[in-house]
Amino acid sequence: MRAIGISRTGDLSVLEQRSLPVPVPQADEVLLKCEWAGVNFIDTYQRSGLYALPLPLTLGQESAGRVVALGEGEASDGTLKLGDKVAAYVGGSFAEYVVAPRSKVVKLPEGLETRDAATALLQGLTGEFGYLCPPRRMASYLGATVIGTVSTAAKASLAQAAGATHLINYADASVSVADEVARLTHGAGVAAIFDGVGKDTWEDDFKMIARKGTIVTFGNASGAVPAFAPLKLAAKNVKVCRPTLGNYVYTREETERYAAELFALLAQHKLTLRVHQEYAFSVEGVRQAQEDIAGRGTTGKLIVKVA
Known part of the structure:
Protein backbone atom coordinates (compact mmCIF):
# COMPACT_ATOMS: atom_id res chain seq x y z
CA MET A 1 0.00 0.00 0.00
CA GLN A 123 -11.90 19.17 15.66
CA GLY A 124 -15.32 18.13 16.95
CA LEU A 125 -13.92 15.99 19.73
CA THR A 126 -11.38 18.70 20.54
CA GLY A 127 -14.22 21.21 20.84
CA GLU A 128 -15.99 18.86 23.24
CA PHE A 129 -13.01 18.50 25.56
CA GLY A 130 -12.56 22.26 25.35
CA TYR A 131 -15.88 22.92 26.98
CA LEU A 132 -15.33 20.07 29.43
CA CYS A 133 -12.40 22.04 30.86
CA PRO A 134 -13.76 24.33 33.62
CA PRO A 135 -15.56 26.60 33.16
CA ARG A 136 -17.70 24.65 30.70
CA ARG A 137 -17.81 27.22 27.93
CA MET A 138 -16.72 26.65 24.38
CA ALA A 139 -19.49 27.11 21.85
CA SER A 140 -22.04 29.87 21.52
CA TYR A 141 -24.88 27.35 21.53
CA LEU A 142 -23.99 26.54 25.16
CA GLY A 143 -24.75 30.13 26.08
CA ALA A 144 -21.28 31.63 26.13
CA THR A 145 -20.49 35.17 25.06
CA VAL A 146 -17.69 34.46 22.60
CA ILE A 147 -14.93 36.92 21.72
CA GLY A 148 -13.10 35.68 18.64
CA THR A 149 -9.81 36.80 17.15
CA VAL A 150 -9.39 36.84 13.36
CA SER A 151 -6.93 38.14 10.79
CA THR A 152 -9.20 38.96 7.83
CA ALA A 153 -12.66 40.31 7.12
CA ALA A 154 -13.59 37.00 5.49
CA LYS A 155 -12.68 35.09 8.64
CA ALA A 156 -14.63 37.61 10.70
CA SER A 157 -17.77 36.92 8.67
CA LEU A 158 -17.37 33.18 9.15
CA ALA A 159 -16.78 33.53 12.89
CA GLN A 160 -19.80 35.77 13.24
CA ALA A 161 -21.95 33.29 11.34
CA ALA A 162 -20.69 30.57 13.67
CA GLY A 163 -21.92 32.49 16.71
CA ALA A 164 -19.12 34.79 17.86
CA THR A 165 -20.51 37.80 19.74
CA HIS A 166 -17.46 40.06 19.33
CA LEU A 167 -14.54 39.91 16.92
CA ILE A 168 -11.06 41.42 17.13
CA ASN A 169 -8.77 41.67 14.10
CA TYR A 170 -5.32 40.93 15.50
CA ALA A 171 -3.71 41.69 12.10
CA ASP A 172 -4.57 45.38 12.51
CA ALA A 173 -1.42 46.95 13.95
CA SER A 174 -3.47 49.71 15.57
CA VAL A 175 -5.49 47.20 17.61
CA SER A 176 -4.38 45.61 20.88
CA VAL A 177 -6.27 42.38 21.52
CA ALA A 178 -5.70 42.70 25.28
CA ASP A 179 -6.98 46.30 25.29
CA GLU A 180 -10.06 45.35 23.26
CA VAL A 181 -10.88 42.48 25.64
CA ALA A 182 -10.54 44.86 28.56
CA ARG A 183 -12.91 47.31 26.88
CA LEU A 184 -15.48 44.64 26.00
CA THR A 185 -15.45 43.17 29.50
CA HIS A 186 -15.28 46.54 31.31
CA GLY A 187 -11.90 45.60 32.69
CA ALA A 188 -13.00 42.32 34.24
CA GLY A 189 -11.42 40.00 31.67
CA VAL A 190 -12.84 36.76 30.33
CA ALA A 191 -13.77 33.65 32.28
CA ALA A 192 -11.97 31.31 29.89
CA ILE A 193 -9.38 31.54 27.14
CA PHE A 194 -8.93 28.77 24.58
CA ASP A 195 -5.53 29.33 23.01
CA GLY A 196 -4.32 27.30 20.06
CA VAL A 197 -1.61 29.78 19.05
CA GLY A 198 0.87 29.18 21.85
CA LYS A 199 4.05 31.19 22.36
CA ASP A 200 3.02 34.47 20.70
CA THR A 201 -0.22 34.91 22.67
CA TRP A 202 0.82 33.39 26.00
CA GLU A 203 1.71 36.54 27.94
CA ASP A 204 -1.41 38.39 26.78
CA ASP A 205 -3.53 35.49 28.05
CA PHE A 206 -2.61 36.49 31.60
CA LYS A 207 -3.63 40.08 30.90
CA MET A 208 -7.02 39.09 29.48
CA ILE A 209 -8.07 36.36 31.90
CA ALA A 210 -10.50 37.25 34.68
CA ARG A 211 -9.93 36.59 38.37
CA LYS A 212 -10.48 32.84 38.99
CA GLY A 213 -10.49 32.30 35.23
CA THR A 214 -9.16 29.34 33.24
CA ILE A 215 -6.61 29.37 30.42
CA VAL A 216 -6.83 26.31 28.17
CA THR A 217 -3.71 26.02 26.01
CA PHE A 218 -4.19 23.38 23.35
CA GLY A 219 -1.98 24.26 20.38
CA ASN A 220 1.42 25.51 19.26
CA ALA A 221 0.77 27.32 15.98
CA SER A 222 3.44 29.92 16.85
CA GLY A 223 5.60 27.58 18.92
CA ALA A 224 5.35 25.94 22.33
CA VAL A 225 4.49 28.10 25.33
CA PRO A 226 7.48 28.86 27.59
CA ALA A 227 8.01 27.35 31.01
CA PHE A 228 6.59 29.47 33.83
CA ALA A 229 6.62 29.58 37.63
CA PRO A 230 3.36 28.49 39.34
CA LEU A 231 3.47 31.76 41.28
CA LYS A 232 2.41 33.46 38.03
CA LEU A 233 -1.08 32.07 38.64
CA ALA A 234 -1.48 33.68 42.04
CA ALA A 235 -2.12 37.24 40.85
CA LYS A 236 -5.68 36.31 39.79
CA ASN A 237 -6.06 32.76 41.12
CA VAL A 238 -5.82 31.57 37.54
CA LYS A 239 -6.10 27.93 36.48
CA VAL A 240 -4.14 26.63 33.48
CA CYS A 241 -4.78 23.30 31.79
CA ARG A 242 -3.08 21.70 28.82
CA PRO A 243 -5.43 18.92 27.68
CA THR A 244 -4.79 16.52 24.84
CA LEU A 245 -7.51 14.74 22.94
CA GLY A 246 -5.92 11.33 23.46
CA ASN A 247 -6.51 11.53 27.20
CA TYR A 248 -10.20 12.37 26.74
Whole structure:
Protein backbone atom coordinates (compact mmCIF):
# COMPACT_ATOMS: atom_id res chain seq x y z
CA MET A 1 0.00 0.00 0.00
CA ARG A 2 0.98 3.63 -0.36
CA ALA A 3 1.63 5.74 2.74
CA ILE A 4 2.93 9.26 3.22
CA GLY A 5 5.25 10.13 6.07
CA ILE A 6 8.82 10.89 7.05
CA SER A 7 12.06 9.08 7.80
CA ARG A 8 13.63 12.22 9.29
CA THR A 9 12.22 15.44 10.74
CA GLY A 10 12.54 18.81 9.07
CA ASP A 11 10.82 21.16 6.65
CA LEU A 12 8.28 20.21 4.00
CA SER A 13 10.98 18.60 1.86
CA VAL A 14 11.22 15.59 4.23
CA LEU A 15 7.73 14.35 3.30
CA GLU A 16 7.94 11.14 1.28
CA GLN A 17 5.80 8.39 -0.15
CA ARG A 18 6.54 4.93 1.18
CA SER A 19 5.48 1.48 0.05
CA LEU A 20 4.42 -0.61 3.03
CA PRO A 21 2.74 -3.97 3.50
CA VAL A 22 -0.97 -3.79 4.27
CA PRO A 23 -1.17 -4.19 8.05
CA VAL A 24 -2.80 -7.27 9.56
CA PRO A 25 -5.08 -6.50 12.51
CA GLN A 26 -4.01 -8.15 15.73
CA ALA A 27 -6.20 -8.84 18.75
CA ASP A 28 -8.59 -5.94 19.49
CA GLU A 29 -7.65 -4.14 16.26
CA VAL A 30 -9.65 -3.05 13.21
CA LEU A 31 -8.34 -2.66 9.66
CA LEU A 32 -10.06 -0.05 7.53
CA LYS A 33 -9.63 0.94 3.93
CA CYS A 34 -9.13 4.66 4.15
CA GLU A 35 -11.27 6.90 1.96
CA TRP A 36 -10.59 10.28 3.60
CA ALA A 37 -7.98 11.57 6.04
CA GLY A 38 -8.05 14.81 7.98
CA VAL A 39 -5.17 17.31 8.00
CA ASN A 40 -4.27 18.86 11.35
CA PHE A 41 -1.63 21.10 12.93
CA ILE A 42 -0.26 18.11 14.83
CA ASP A 43 0.92 16.67 11.49
CA THR A 44 3.24 19.66 11.09
CA TYR A 45 4.48 19.32 14.67
CA GLN A 46 5.41 15.68 14.08
CA ARG A 47 7.02 16.42 10.72
CA SER A 48 9.11 19.29 12.13
CA GLY A 49 10.21 17.37 15.21
CA LEU A 50 8.39 19.58 17.74
CA TYR A 51 6.66 16.37 18.83
CA ALA A 52 9.37 13.72 18.77
CA LEU A 53 8.23 10.25 17.71
CA PRO A 54 10.05 7.09 16.56
CA LEU A 55 11.02 7.16 12.88
CA PRO A 56 10.16 6.29 10.17
CA LEU A 57 6.63 7.54 10.70
CA THR A 58 3.42 7.58 8.69
CA LEU A 59 1.68 10.90 9.34
CA GLY A 60 -2.01 11.64 9.86
CA GLN A 61 -4.27 11.43 12.92
CA GLU A 62 -7.81 10.82 11.68
CA SER A 63 -9.12 8.43 9.09
CA ALA A 64 -12.53 7.51 7.73
CA GLY A 65 -13.38 4.56 5.51
CA ARG A 66 -14.78 1.04 5.61
CA VAL A 67 -13.94 -1.99 7.72
CA VAL A 68 -12.06 -4.65 5.73
CA ALA A 69 -10.76 -6.93 8.51
CA LEU A 70 -11.27 -7.52 12.22
CA GLY A 71 -8.83 -8.93 14.72
CA GLU A 72 -9.82 -11.33 17.43
CA GLY A 73 -11.09 -10.26 20.82
CA GLU A 74 -12.83 -6.94 21.30
CA ALA A 75 -12.78 -6.10 17.58
CA SER A 76 -14.88 -9.21 16.86
CA ASP A 77 -17.54 -8.66 19.50
CA GLY A 78 -20.23 -8.14 16.86
CA THR A 79 -20.49 -4.37 17.07
CA LEU A 80 -18.62 -3.98 13.77
CA LYS A 81 -18.86 -5.96 10.58
CA LEU A 82 -17.05 -5.96 7.26
CA GLY A 83 -18.10 -3.04 5.10
CA ASP A 84 -19.22 -0.79 7.96
CA LYS A 85 -18.46 2.89 7.58
CA VAL A 86 -16.19 3.98 10.42
CA ALA A 87 -13.89 6.76 11.56
CA ALA A 88 -10.76 6.37 13.64
CA TYR A 89 -8.70 8.71 15.74
CA VAL A 90 -5.34 7.04 15.22
CA GLY A 91 -1.83 7.83 14.05
CA GLY A 92 -0.70 6.71 10.60
CA SER A 93 -3.84 7.83 8.79
CA PHE A 94 -2.13 9.02 5.58
CA ALA A 95 -2.22 5.50 4.18
CA GLU A 96 -4.47 3.42 1.95
CA TYR A 97 -5.11 0.99 4.82
CA VAL A 98 -5.11 1.93 8.49
CA VAL A 99 -5.07 -0.38 11.49
CA ALA A 100 -6.53 1.02 14.69
CA PRO A 101 -7.33 -0.21 18.18
CA ARG A 102 -11.03 -1.01 18.53
CA SER A 103 -11.10 1.61 21.30
CA LYS A 104 -10.32 4.36 18.75
CA VAL A 105 -12.84 3.34 16.09
CA VAL A 106 -16.43 4.58 15.89
CA LYS A 107 -19.18 3.31 13.61
CA LEU A 108 -20.84 6.08 11.64
CA PRO A 109 -24.57 6.58 12.08
CA GLU A 110 -26.93 6.25 9.15
CA GLY A 111 -26.65 9.29 6.89
CA LEU A 112 -23.15 10.37 7.90
CA GLU A 113 -20.64 9.89 5.10
CA THR A 114 -16.96 9.13 5.53
CA ARG A 115 -15.99 12.51 4.08
CA ASP A 116 -18.05 14.25 6.76
CA ALA A 117 -16.55 12.07 9.48
CA ALA A 118 -13.00 12.94 8.44
CA THR A 119 -14.02 16.60 8.41
CA ALA A 120 -15.61 16.56 11.85
CA LEU A 121 -13.90 13.99 14.05
CA LEU A 122 -10.74 15.55 15.50
CA GLN A 123 -11.90 19.17 15.66
CA GLY A 124 -15.32 18.13 16.95
CA LEU A 125 -13.92 15.99 19.73
CA THR A 126 -11.38 18.70 20.54
CA GLY A 127 -14.22 21.21 20.84
CA GLU A 128 -15.99 18.86 23.24
CA PHE A 129 -13.01 18.50 25.56
CA GLY A 130 -12.56 22.26 25.35
CA TYR A 131 -15.88 22.92 26.98
CA LEU A 132 -15.33 20.07 29.43
CA CYS A 133 -12.40 22.04 30.86
CA PRO A 134 -13.76 24.33 33.62
CA PRO A 135 -15.56 26.60 33.16
CA ARG A 136 -17.70 24.65 30.70
CA ARG A 137 -17.81 27.22 27.93
CA MET A 138 -16.72 26.65 24.38
CA ALA A 139 -19.49 27.11 21.85
CA SER A 140 -22.04 29.87 21.52
CA TYR A 141 -24.88 27.35 21.53
CA LEU A 142 -23.99 26.54 25.16
CA GLY A 143 -24.75 30.13 26.08
CA ALA A 144 -21.28 31.63 26.13
CA THR A 145 -20.49 35.17 25.06
CA VAL A 146 -17.69 34.46 22.60
CA ILE A 147 -14.93 36.92 21.72
CA GLY A 148 -13.10 35.68 18.64
CA THR A 149 -9.81 36.80 17.15
CA VAL A 150 -9.39 36.84 13.36
CA SER A 151 -6.93 38.14 10.79
CA THR A 152 -9.20 38.96 7.83
CA ALA A 153 -12.66 40.31 7.12
CA ALA A 154 -13.59 37.00 5.49
CA LYS A 155 -12.68 35.09 8.64
CA ALA A 156 -14.63 37.61 10.70
CA SER A 157 -17.77 36.92 8.67
CA LEU A 158 -17.37 33.18 9.15
CA ALA A 159 -16.78 33.53 12.89
CA GLN A 160 -19.80 35.77 13.24
CA ALA A 161 -21.95 33.29 11.34
CA ALA A 162 -20.69 30.57 13.67
CA GLY A 163 -21.92 32.49 16.71
CA ALA A 164 -19.12 34.79 17.86
CA THR A 165 -20.51 37.80 19.74
CA HIS A 166 -17.46 40.06 19.33
CA LEU A 167 -14.54 39.91 16.92
CA ILE A 168 -11.06 41.42 17.13
CA ASN A 169 -8.77 41.67 14.10
CA TYR A 170 -5.32 40.93 15.50
CA ALA A 171 -3.71 41.69 12.10
CA ASP A 172 -4.57 45.38 12.51
CA ALA A 173 -1.42 46.95 13.95
CA SER A 174 -3.47 49.71 15.57
CA VAL A 175 -5.49 47.20 17.61
CA SER A 176 -4.38 45.61 20.88
CA VAL A 177 -6.27 42.38 21.52
CA ALA A 178 -5.70 42.70 25.28
CA ASP A 179 -6.98 46.30 25.29
CA GLU A 180 -10.06 45.35 23.26
CA VAL A 181 -10.88 42.48 25.64
CA ALA A 182 -10.54 44.86 28.56
CA ARG A 183 -12.91 47.31 26.88
CA LEU A 184 -15.48 44.64 26.00
CA THR A 185 -15.45 43.17 29.50
CA HIS A 186 -15.28 46.54 31.31
CA GLY A 187 -11.90 45.60 32.69
CA ALA A 188 -13.00 42.32 34.24
CA GLY A 189 -11.42 40.00 31.67
CA VAL A 190 -12.84 36.76 30.33
CA ALA A 191 -13.77 33.65 32.28
CA ALA A 192 -11.97 31.31 29.89
CA ILE A 193 -9.38 31.54 27.14
CA PHE A 194 -8.93 28.77 24.58
CA ASP A 195 -5.53 29.33 23.01
CA GLY A 196 -4.32 27.30 20.06
CA VAL A 197 -1.61 29.78 19.05
CA GLY A 198 0.87 29.18 21.85
CA LYS A 199 4.05 31.19 22.36
CA ASP A 200 3.02 34.47 20.70
CA THR A 201 -0.22 34.91 22.67
CA TRP A 202 0.82 33.39 26.00
CA GLU A 203 1.71 36.54 27.94
CA ASP A 204 -1.41 38.39 26.78
CA ASP A 205 -3.53 35.49 28.05
CA PHE A 206 -2.61 36.49 31.60
CA LYS A 207 -3.63 40.08 30.90
CA MET A 208 -7.02 39.09 29.48
CA ILE A 209 -8.07 36.36 31.90
CA ALA A 210 -10.50 37.25 34.68
CA ARG A 211 -9.93 36.59 38.37
CA LYS A 212 -10.48 32.84 38.99
CA GLY A 213 -10.49 32.30 35.23
CA THR A 214 -9.16 29.34 33.24
CA ILE A 215 -6.61 29.37 30.42
CA VAL A 216 -6.83 26.31 28.17
CA THR A 217 -3.71 26.02 26.01
CA PHE A 218 -4.19 23.38 23.35
CA GLY A 219 -1.98 24.26 20.38
CA ASN A 220 1.42 25.51 19.26
CA ALA A 221 0.77 27.32 15.98
CA SER A 222 3.44 29.92 16.85
CA GLY A 223 5.60 27.58 18.92
CA ALA A 224 5.35 25.94 22.33
CA VAL A 225 4.49 28.10 25.33
CA PRO A 226 7.48 28.86 27.59
CA ALA A 227 8.01 27.35 31.01
CA PHE A 228 6.59 29.47 33.83
CA ALA A 229 6.62 29.58 37.63
CA PRO A 230 3.36 28.49 39.34
CA LEU A 231 3.47 31.76 41.28
CA LYS A 232 2.41 33.46 38.03
CA LEU A 233 -1.08 32.07 38.64
CA ALA A 234 -1.48 33.68 42.04
CA ALA A 235 -2.12 37.24 40.85
CA LYS A 236 -5.68 36.31 39.79
CA ASN A 237 -6.06 32.76 41.12
CA VAL A 238 -5.82 31.57 37.54
CA LYS A 239 -6.10 27.93 36.48
CA VAL A 240 -4.14 26.63 33.48
CA CYS A 241 -4.78 23.30 31.79
CA ARG A 242 -3.08 21.70 28.82
CA PRO A 243 -5.43 18.92 27.68
CA THR A 244 -4.79 16.52 24.84
CA LEU A 245 -7.51 14.74 22.94
CA GLY A 246 -5.92 11.33 23.46
CA ASN A 247 -6.51 11.53 27.20
CA TYR A 248 -10.20 12.37 26.74
CA VAL A 249 -10.90 9.56 24.28
CA TYR A 250 -8.58 7.07 25.95
CA THR A 251 -11.04 4.22 26.46
CA ARG A 252 -13.53 2.78 24.01
CA GLU A 253 -16.39 4.01 26.19
CA GLU A 254 -15.06 7.57 26.11
CA THR A 255 -14.45 7.51 22.36
CA GLU A 256 -17.95 6.20 21.61
CA ARG A 257 -19.64 8.54 24.09
CA TYR A 258 -18.07 11.74 22.82
CA ALA A 259 -18.34 10.70 19.16
CA ALA A 260 -22.05 9.96 19.67
CA GLU A 261 -22.52 13.44 21.16
CA LEU A 262 -20.67 14.98 18.22
CA PHE A 263 -22.67 13.03 15.62
CA ALA A 264 -25.92 14.03 17.37
CA LEU A 265 -24.98 17.71 17.16
CA LEU A 266 -24.32 17.28 13.44
CA ALA A 267 -27.63 15.47 12.92
CA GLN A 268 -29.47 18.24 14.80
CA HIS A 269 -27.71 20.89 12.65
CA LYS A 270 -26.26 22.54 15.76
CA LEU A 271 -22.86 22.20 14.14
CA THR A 272 -22.10 22.70 10.47
CA LEU A 273 -19.14 21.44 8.49
CA ARG A 274 -16.93 23.57 6.29
CA VAL A 275 -14.25 22.08 4.05
CA HIS A 276 -11.62 24.56 2.95
CA GLN A 277 -10.07 22.25 0.35
CA GLU A 278 -9.60 18.64 -0.70
CA TYR A 279 -6.04 17.52 -1.45
CA ALA A 280 -4.64 14.68 -3.51
CA PHE A 281 -3.20 11.64 -1.77
CA SER A 282 0.36 12.33 -2.82
CA VAL A 283 3.51 13.90 -1.41
CA GLU A 284 2.68 17.06 -3.32
CA GLY A 285 -0.88 17.09 -2.01
CA VAL A 286 0.09 16.58 1.63
CA ARG A 287 2.93 19.09 1.29
CA GLN A 288 0.51 21.72 -0.03
CA ALA A 289 -1.98 20.93 2.74
CA GLN A 290 0.66 21.39 5.44
CA GLU A 291 1.87 24.61 3.84
CA ASP A 292 -1.68 25.93 3.70
CA ILE A 293 -2.63 25.05 7.27
CA ALA A 294 0.57 26.57 8.64
CA GLY A 295 0.04 29.71 6.55
CA ARG A 296 -3.16 30.59 8.46
CA GLY A 297 -5.02 31.35 5.26
CA THR A 298 -7.49 28.51 5.63
CA THR A 299 -11.09 28.86 6.80
CA GLY A 300 -12.29 25.32 7.30
CA LYS A 301 -11.14 21.72 7.37
CA LEU A 302 -8.41 20.40 5.10
CA ILE A 303 -8.94 16.81 3.99
CA VAL A 304 -7.01 14.33 1.84
CA LYS A 305 -8.96 12.19 -0.62
CA VAL A 306 -7.25 8.83 -0.20
CA ALA A 307 -9.65 6.68 -2.23
